[in-house]
Amino acid sequence: MSRLNFIHDELEKLEEEGLFVNIRTIEGPQDAWITADGKKVLNLCSNNYLGFANSPRLKSAAKGAIDAYGVGPSAVRTISGTTVLHCELERKLALFKDVESTISFQSGFCANLAVIPAIAGKNDVIFSDELNHASIIDGCRLSGAKIIRYGHCNPDDLRGKISQESNAGKRLIITDGVFSMEGDIAPLPEIVNIADEFNAITIVDDAHGEGVLGEGGRGIVDYFKLQGKVDIEVGTLSKAFGVVGGYVAGSKKLTDYLSQKGRPFLFSSAATSPDVAACIAAVDILMESKVRVEKLWSNTALFQKQMENTGFDIGRTQTPITPIMVGDAKLAKEFSRKLYEEGIFIQAIGYPTVPVGKSRLRAMLSAVHSENDLLWAVGCFEKIGKTLGILN
Known part of the structure; x- marks a missing residue:
């Protein structure tokens, strides 16, 4: 019996609980829109707050x-x-x-x-x-x-x-x-x-x-x-x-x-x-210059207001980090998958990064997003959120 069998068991457990992370591969620079696993998607995953990663x-x-x-x-x-x-x-x-x-x-x-x-x-x-x-x-x-x-x-x-x-x-x-x-x-x-x-x-x-x-x-x-x-x-x-x-x-x-x-x-x-x-x-x-920082906060205000008006719970955020609370890990992962199919790259986050029962998607706003990018994204969130029963 292999001494490393526990790894197989642990990986299976992560899959069953919806906690196995699907690591996508980026082709090209970080920007508002990127290619991930061969698909062009709006990037809502990156810490590239000011767009410097491709400056x-x-x-x-x-x-x-x-x-x-x-x-x-x-x-x-x-x-x-x-x-x-x-x-x-x-x-x-x-x-x-x-x-x-x-x-x-x-x-x-x-x-x-x-x-x-x-x-x-x-x-x-x-x-x-x-x-x-x-x-x-x-x-x-x-x-x-x-x-x-x-x-x-x-x-x-x-x-x-x-x-x-x-x-x-x-x-x-x-x-x-x-x-x-x-x-x-x-x-x-x-x-x-x-x-x-x-x-x-x-x-x-x-x-x-x-x-x-x-x-x-x-x-x-x-x-x-x-x-x-x-x-x-x-x-x-x-x-x-x-x-x-x-x-x-x-x-x-x-x-x-x-x-x-x-x-x-x-x-x-x-x-x-x-x-x-x-x-x-x-x-x-x-x-x-303060221009990039000001644009980041303008985008943040727009996106967060629209998401709240749509009915999503975005927690107690005070910054461009925008949690979209889901709760169940498997549901959060399915939400992420369907958004990717729609053209939005945003990962589900579950235990141990956050407590059990507090799984979420985490949108990261950037100065390089346009207002049209963000308004289109909110529409996608709303459509899929209703499909999955996350929104009433």
């Missing part, structure tokens, strides 16, 4: 970097993997975020795996929102610290739990800025007040807030005007910035410390020069 300016920057620096770094940052491009990106990100310093990583996931274990250890306590991203969860586990989950966006529950841990070495409060499955925004002012009251370190992962919230997309700290009051900001370059990568923003001492203690920085090859150059171009565009 001519970003592509030109990446091509120029290949000519100047080659395709790969061939080393970690601490040996020979740091180029002038990495330094330039970090300098411009610090200006964009209005912080003293930033340090970049290969992904937002790596940024959390670098900073959380470097800050917290076995004698410390981390207070983590119960709906935080998997990268935060894994970073907390790697730290060896005691982990206490508090109720989602619930400052009262956080205050009650942190007040009971007076003997902790260090206390850290960590939260997503924007929650990727709900689309709601963390109550950061209240969290900062609690951190001040209990002398706790604050970490906010603004993966879905960068390029979306705040002045010209500067993120949740700017949105709430809390500059200088959040100890550590984690960001990604893989969503609104349209490329790949992550970073940590804060004091110069913090980034110097992470360059010595952040394991993904020390033990994984640096981000490639074309990626870094494209990220620099994205930051430059955001610092020059």
Whole structure:
């Protein structure tokens, strides 16, 4: 009997429960319309909030970097993997975020795996929102610290739990800025007040807030005007910035410390020069103009209003992330399949990404969608929603 038979059993279970993910293959660049598995479809799945993933300016920057620096770094940052491009990106990100310093990583996931274990250890306590991203969860586990989950966006529950841990070495409060499955925004002012009251370190992962919230997309700290009051900001370059990568923003001492203690920085090859150059171009565009961010929010308002008027439950979203609540995993998967047949690419999301019974589709709005795209999509949602009994 094979030692790996359990894999077969687990895959069958996922199929039976409607939780097996059908991974479609994209042919060509990310844009409003893409080709997925050979079919032209409206793309409502992508984190490409500002349309940077296929920006001519970003592509030109990446091509120029290949000519100047080659395709790969061939080393970690601490040996020979740091180029002038990495330094330039970090300098411009610090200006964009209005912080003293930033340090970049290969992904937002790596940024959390670098900073959380470097800050917290076995004698410390981390207070983590119960709906935080998997990268935060894994970073907390790697730290060896005691982990206490508090109720989602619930400052009262956080205050009650942190007040009971007076003997902790260090206390850290960590939260997503924007929650990727709900689309709601963390109550950061209240969290900062609690951190001040209990002398706790604050970490906010603004993966879905960068390029979306705040002045010209500067993120949740700017949105709430809390500059200088959040100890550590984690960001990604893989969503609104349209490329790949992550970073940590804060004091110069913090980034110097992470360059010595952040394991993904020390033990994984640096981000490639074309990626870094494209990220620099994205930051430059955001610092020059608010047009893309404003278009993103205009599209968001249009789509969400129309979906609510049609009768869909879009949860408590406050951002372009738009959950379309279905409940049953198999029904959500069938909804996704029928929309694909109609010409809309949007994936069903179920357990363990969201709780059992909370399966949904998640529409991701972008500045590159036209109003006609979105109005046509709402009509398709309505027709299929009625067919499946999701709408009365």
